[in-house]
Amino acid sequence: MKIENLQDLHVLVETARGGSLTAAARALELTPAATSATLKRLETQLGVRLFERSTRAMRLTDAGQTLLDYASRAMDLLQEGEAQATSDARALRGVIRLAAPPDLTRQVLIPWLNEFQAENPGLQMNLSVAESMQDLVRDKVDLALRMGSLQDSSLVARKLFSTQRVLCAAPAYLRVHGSPETPQDLARHNCLSINVAGRRLTEWRLHKQTGESATVKVQGDRWSNDASLNQQWALAGVGVMFKAQINLQQQLNSGALVRLLPAWAGEEYPIHAVFHSSRFVPTRVRSLVDFLALKFDGTHGELSHNATI
Structure with a gap:
């Protein structure tokens, strides 16, 4: 050598x-x-x-x-x-350095990660939360969860889940303004939009499973570059939100938010677990990915139920 x-x-x-x-x-x-x-x-x-x-x-x-x-x-x-070698070979030990989007972390991952660590007390979790994509090598990341299409072909990815953007609003908003009956009705509602790279996204693209599609130009009195802030505004009853359903599930289940136009949804957002390589993945990281895959798989029933409300 x-x-x-x-x-x-x-x-x-x-x-x-x-x-x-x-x-x-x-x-x-x-x-x-x-x-x-x-x-x-x-x-x-x-x-x-x-x-x-x-x-x-x-x-x-x-x-x-x-x-x-x-x-x-x-x-x-x-x-x-x-x-x-120096402990129970069946026990998972060491640090997992995980990077994930803020909303997915706060709305979905935290209880799952708590459960995983409770089952594996020898593990430590170093969680990095950021909207921007992190460099796995430079930022010392073992595993990244990413939503949307993947750009870096040099990485190895395992698809865990696929979600869609859905329309929703709080009951308080709907009592005052009513519910849209068609996608075109959104043009008359206060819609909470997102800024991406300094550009306000005001075109909402929707489609049905039948293949029918619609693009609506929306407007509203507030927008931000933070999806969690838009969610707080929606919960406060000030407007309609268009966001990944997986990140809204708790509020949809509790009734704090109501799904609008349930036959319509936005584009699919795959969620991937991303590694440096498929060959050199520590057992503790593989075990976490398998655990998360089972958890995501268990959410399919909940999302399907809400799609019919």
Whole structure:
């Protein structure tokens, strides 16, 4: 094997994460000179350049990115192997670094994750919640849950669920303004829209299972870039919302929100579990994905029931 010291790979990983040898030295409690010497030794042993260096930053080469992907997963597996070898081999141990969208986390995932950890007390959960897509390597993420189409073909994904955007409003709003009977009626309602990348989305596209479709230009007196804020407004009775049904299920079940035009829905939003690779996934991460898949599968009946209300 060309790599003589596996600890050298830690320098590669921390340099990539921190963007500099200084950051790597700080993370590993070494001197910058020591980290620089280690990286040069690693490049010499492999006969390839791992980073392109500049006065401002260090950028991974293609060879460096390939080695980084494997090194990160290999170190995770070694840590898991050490934990399994020194404890009950059936018990799940270690840290799961999970990234997920805010609404899905707050409305759906929290009780499921609590249940999973209660069943596996040796686990720790590092949960990162953000609207933007996170870089799994740079942000030290083991597993990401993503809604919508996937753009990065280099990642491995497992589809867990598919949901749709649905129309809803609070009973208080409907008592004052009535319920729309057709998609075109939405043009006369106060609709809560979303800003995406600075652009207000005011065209709502709906379709029926029969294939019939409609696009409605909506308007309203408030909008935001935070879907959870729109949900609070809808619950307060100020307007009509168009949002992924999975994130509304608790309020639909309780009657705090009412499904409108149940024969109509928006485009489907798949929910994927995304990994670095299908080969190097720690057992604790695979177990969580299997657990979530069962939980999502159990929600199909609830969503189908609400679709007929």
